[in-house]
Amino acid sequence: MRGKKITVIGCGLLLMVVMTLSGAGAENFSSYVDEDGSISKPLDFRTDWVHLGSWIVPSENDKQYGFHDVYASQATIEAYQRTGQFPDGAAVIREIRSVETSTLSGGQTSWAGDVESWYLMIKDREERFEDHPSWGQGWGWARFMPDDSGQNLVEDYRQDCLGCHVPARKTDFVNIQGYPTLR
Numbered sequence: 001m002r003g004k005k006i007t008v009i010g011c012g013l014l015l016m017v018v019m020t021l022s023g024a025g026a027e028n029f030s031s032y033v034d035e036d037g038s039i040s041k042p043l044d045f046r047t048d049w050v051h052l053g054s055w056i057v058p059s060e061n062d063k064q065y066g067f068h069d070v071y072a073s074q075a076t077i078e079a080y081q082r083t084g085q086f087p088d089g090a091a092v093i094r095e096i097r098s099v100e101t102s103t104l105s106g107g108q109t110s111w112a113g114d115v116e117s118w119y120l121m122i123k124d125r126e127e128r129f130e131d132h133p134s135w136g137q138g139w140g141w142a143r144f145m146p147d148d149s150g151q152n153l154v155e156d157y158r159q160d161c162l163g164c165h166v167p168a169r170k171t172d173f174v175n176i177q178g179y180p181t182l183r
């Protein structure tokens, strides 16, 4: 009985050492980034993260037509409020949904329908993935579609993302004017 207990404790300790050692690299930095810099979509953001704000691009003729909702983790927000900067590993996600409009009891009403895409930025304060096409300007850049295998569709963040985010350069490429929690 005693021997069994000691073996269990021993295994537990060994597991802790292995986890600490393997967590020393990218794993510790973000659970959405693997060692090569590949980015995966957070699954839990709608229930576990904080809603930062909403945008609407109301015209069908515009590129990003739709409702946009932005979320970040509690830890990211707390660090930002304390320091005015996004901490290493901070993740901000934007969900774009279709615009549905109808007359409801309150009047003509628009609401967000099905998800069209997700956009994700992950803060990297240590330039870990210098030559990776999804990483640069202190961020990892990713885009995901709902009907897809969870693959990051960004081929080159400079072409796919950066140009549109340059106007927000002063606030680390994030459009914080839409987020009262960070403003």
Ligand code: HEC
Residues within 6 Å of the ligand: 055, 056, 057, 063, 064, 068, 070, 092, 093, 094, 119, 120, 121, 141, 142, 143, 154, 160, 161, 162, 164, 165, 168, 173, 174, 175, 176, 178
């Ligand atoms: C056509 C311009 C455009 C492109 C292309 C674009 N963005 Fe954005 N993005 C914006 C604007 C403007 C906002 C804030 C207002 C909004 O949502 O409409 C924004 C917001 C975001 C947000 C929420 C944080 C913030 O800055 O407010 C994330 C995350 C994001 N974009 C990631 C990306 C990623 C990753 C790419 C590339 C795959 C990308 N964006 C491409 C214009 C663009």
